[in-house]
Amino acid sequence: MTRRTRVRFAPSPTGPLHMGGVRTALYNYLYAKKRGGDFILRIEDTDSQRFVPGAEEYIIEALAWCGISPDEGVENGKPVEVPSAKHPYAPYRQSQRKSIYRSYAEELVKNGYAYYAFDTPEELDAARSAAELKGEVFTYNFKVRENLRTSLSLPKEETLRLISDGSNWVIRFKMPENQIIKMNDLIRGEIEVNSSTLDDKVLWKAVDQLPTYHLANVVDDRLMEISDVIRGEEWLPSLPLHYMLYEAFGWNDVRPAFAHLSLLLKPDGKGKLSKRDGDRLGFPVFPLEWKNSEGEISRGYREDGYFPEAFVNLLAFLGWNPGTEQELFSLEQLTEAFSLERVVKSGAKFNPEKAKWFNQEYLRMKSTDQLALSFENQLKEKGISKDIGYITKVVDLVKERAVFVKDFWELSDFMFITPVNYDLKVKEKFWKDNTSEILDDIAAMLEDMDQFSKDAVEASLPVYIKEKGWQMGSVMNCLRLLLVGESKGPGIADIMALIGKEETLLRIRRKSLLP
RNA sequence: GGUCCGUUCGUCUAACGGUUAGGACUCAAGAUUUUCAUUCUUGCAAUAGGGGUUCGAUUCCCCUACGGACUACCA
Numbered sequence: 001m002t003r004r005t006r007v008r009f010a011p012s013p014t015g016p017l018h019m020g021g022v023r024t025a026l027y028n029y030l031y032a033k034k035r036g037g038d039f040i041l042r043i044e045d046t047d048s049q050r051f052v053p054g055a056e057e058y059i060i061e062a063l064a065w066c067g068i069s070p071d072e073g074v075e076n077g078k079p080v081e082v083p084s085a086k087h088p089y090a091p092y093r094q095s096q097r098k099s100i101y102r103s104y105a106e107e108l109v110k111n112g113y114a115y116y117a118f119d120t121p122e123e124l125d126a127a128r129s130a131a132e133l134k135g136e137v138f139t140y141n142f143k144v145r146e147n148l149r150t151s152l153s154l155p156k157e158e159t160l161r162l163i164s165d166g167s168n169w170v171i172r173f174k175m176p177e178n179q180i181i182k183m184n185d186l187i188r189g190e191i192e193v194n195s196s197t198l199d200d201k202v203l204w205k206a207v208d209q210l211p212t213y214h215l216a217n218v219v220d221d222r223l224m225e226i227s228d229v230i231r232g233e234e235w236l237p238s239l240p241l242h243y244m245l246y247e248a249f250g251w252n253d254v255r256p257a258f259a260h261l262s263l264l265l266k267p268d269g270k271g272k273l274s275k276r277d278g279d280r281l282g283f284p285v286f287p288l289e290w291k292n293s294e295g296e297i298s299r300g301y302r303e304d305g306y307f308p309e310a311f312v313n314l315l316a317f318l319g320w321n322p323g324t325e326q327e328l329f330s331l332e333q334l335t336e337a338f339s340l341e342r343v344v345k346s347g348a349k350f351n352p353e354k355a356k357w358f359n360q361e362y363l364r365m366k367s368t369d370q371l372a373l374s375f376e377n378q379l380k381e382k383g384i385s386k387d388i389g390y391i392t393k394v395v396d397l398v399k400e401r402a403v404f405v406k407d408f409w410e411l412s413d414f415m416f417i418t419p420v421n422y423d424l425k426v427k428e429k430f431w432k433d434n435t436s437e438i439l440d441d442i443a444a445m446l447e448d449m450d451q452f453s454k455d456a457v458e459a460s461l462p463v464y465i466k467e468k469g470w471q472m473g474s475v476m477n478c479l480r481l482l483l484v485g486e487s488k489g490p491g492i493a494d495i496m497a498l499i500g501k502e503e504t505l506l507r508i509r510r511k512s513l514l515p
Numbered sequence: 516g517g518u519c520c521g522u523u524c525g526u527c528u529a530a531c532g533g534u535u536a537g538g539a540c541u542c543a544a545g546a547u548u549u550u551c552a553u554u555c556u557u558g559c560a561a562u563a564g565g566g567g568u569u570c571g572a573u574u575c576c577c578c579u580a581c582g583g584a585c586u587a588c589c590a
Contacts, residue, residue: 012590047589121588137516137586170588188520197518205588213590237519237585262521263583270582317539321528325538344528347583351526354540401552411552426550462549472549480550488551 005037006227009063009070010217012044013055016290016298017062019350020232020264020273023315027261028230029068030316030338040224041073043093046216048208052293056093062287065302066312067331089224094216101211104219104249105171105204109151113248114203116151117172118162140200142177171204173214173241173248181240186228186259186340193240201241214238218245221256230259230340233347259340262319262347273350283352287311305404306355310362314355318348328361360403368396374405382409384416393498397490412489415498418507419485422514426487430477436511438470439478443508446501454497461493482507482514 009025011017017025032039041063043056060076063069073092074080083090091097108114117140119127124140131138138144145152150172151159163169179195203215211219221229239258246255266277275298278285289300301311313329321344322329322337329337363371372392379386398411445464449456465475476492483495483504496504 010590014590044590050589117588119588124588135516139517139586172588185520191519193519199586202588207588210588212588217590232584233520234584234590239519260520265583267526272583317527319527323529325529327539346521348528349526351540354527357540398552400554476549484550486551490550490552491548492550 005035008040041070172200423486457493
């Protein structure tokens with residue numbers, strides 16, 4: 001039986017999408033596209049308490065920035081609430097699918113796979129505290145459910161009365177005793193667990209009269225005909241429950257295949273990558289900038305100057321490799337090369353240095369014209385406007401040195417403004433008693449040049465210095481100090497030709513400003 | 516505490532029983548560049564530990580250690 005590959009990325013809109021989440025979405029997307037299938041974006045907003053305004057829009061925008069476009073699912077600015085040709089399984093927001101789930105929960109009760117429980121949160125807290133006092137852990141399972149107030153222990157009339165009385169009930173899955181649950185994971189292989197170690201998970205919540213993740217997830221995956229579930233490792237412990245749910249619904253033959261991705265770990269120390277690590281170590285953990293309700297801003301890869309292609313590339317390589325030595329892949333190439341077999345089982349520590357390296361590689365692949373356009377925008381923000389031809393020449397000169405477009409300024413500010421601060425260490429090292437007169441001499445010589453091109457300067461200046469018997473190192477470095485302000489930048493001739501004769505002479509004659 | 520998952524250079528990883536354990540990032544050294552950077556070359560650096568299985572284990576099995584996730588009317 002081969003069925004169409006349909007995968008879903010199903011985030012919860014409780015905040016900005018973490019880069020680990022983007023990676024999960026990416027792997028889902030690559031897997032689906034490789035197999036000619038569908039990638040679906042579903043919003044799992046069954047936790048009414050933790051809903052964060054703007055989070056859903058953020059998720060959609062982040063995926064779009066990465067070039068991951070869902071075939072079906074929620075869209076920004078477009079209502080996707082009723083089924084259509086493009087969105088046959090709409091709605092894709094679980095809060096809008098509310099009415100669907102109740103009957104499935106009740107079906108489970110009717111068939112003896114689930115039951116009503118009337119314990120209040122306070123009672124459960126008390127039970128947990130009591131167990132803790134004895135050094136035990138309270139587990140809601142086959143050992144206790146008959147002794148608690150549930151539809152299993154209470155008389156039928158009492159149960160019915162409690163249900164109709166109010167909303168203070170939940171539906172729990174009746175996890176069987178001592179049953180070996182055999183599961184398969186596409187990345188990890190066979191996994192077995194004894195059902196006695198599991199608990200009776202809540203499927204239907206009293207607080208908001210909504211299903212929990214477990215129920216909604218299984219029901220929606222079935223209804224949306226999902227063939228493969230690729231999700232984070234944090235879901236592995238609830239895989240047995242999900243297997244049991246598929247069995248209880250009689251869906252074993254259409255149960256999706258599962259693959260659990262290892263977590264992204266913090267660069268130093270231990271544990272999973274968190275927002276704090278980014279703040280502490282100085283790199284973004286979110287694809288796009290995010291401003292929370294308190295006005296705190298978390299940086300984003302986009303705003304930090306990463307190219308989306310570079311971000312996607314580096315993310316793909318955190319836990320996957322093509323088996324060859326090629327490291328630079330476009331989204332299309334990734335799609336072609338991707339397979340779950342080559343996904344690594346262990347967690348990957350994120351390495352910000354390598355992330356920069358990826359961006360540098362992509363920057364070099366960009367055309368100078370394109371980079372010049374980006375740089376032009378950044379210059380405008382600084383109040384500097386120069387013609388694009390000039391900017392293009394500058395970019396051409398410093399492109400190889402940059403990691404981000406924003407580095408261009410630091411690398412070439414002297415191409416746009418006359419230096420006002422000078423690195424005195426350079427002066428100390430190279431400035432001699434006669435340097436000032438030499439520079440006057442050179443200025444006069446340059447002034448006499450008919451054409452002031454790079455080649456012309458390169459052909460005449462060093463020769464002139466040699467003929468005069470001056471110390472090349474000393475003169476050139478002092479010249480650079482005056483032109484640039486410090487010991488950096490492209491060749492002297494390149495700089496002179498670009499800023500022009502007039503500006504060159506001006507800068508040399510400003511030597512009187514040197515402290 | 517319990518359940519499950521994991522463990523190759525500092526980091527990301529390759530090697531699906533036989534390799535001088537390979538590559539990339541970082542770092543170091545040298546060459547080029549009359550600056551800085553780039554580039555090139557070279558180098559440093561790993562199979563967690565202990566038992567098996569096998570002619571032979573990074574690779575298969577077990578134990579230990581370590582790490583992680585989960586253990587909510589959150590996802």
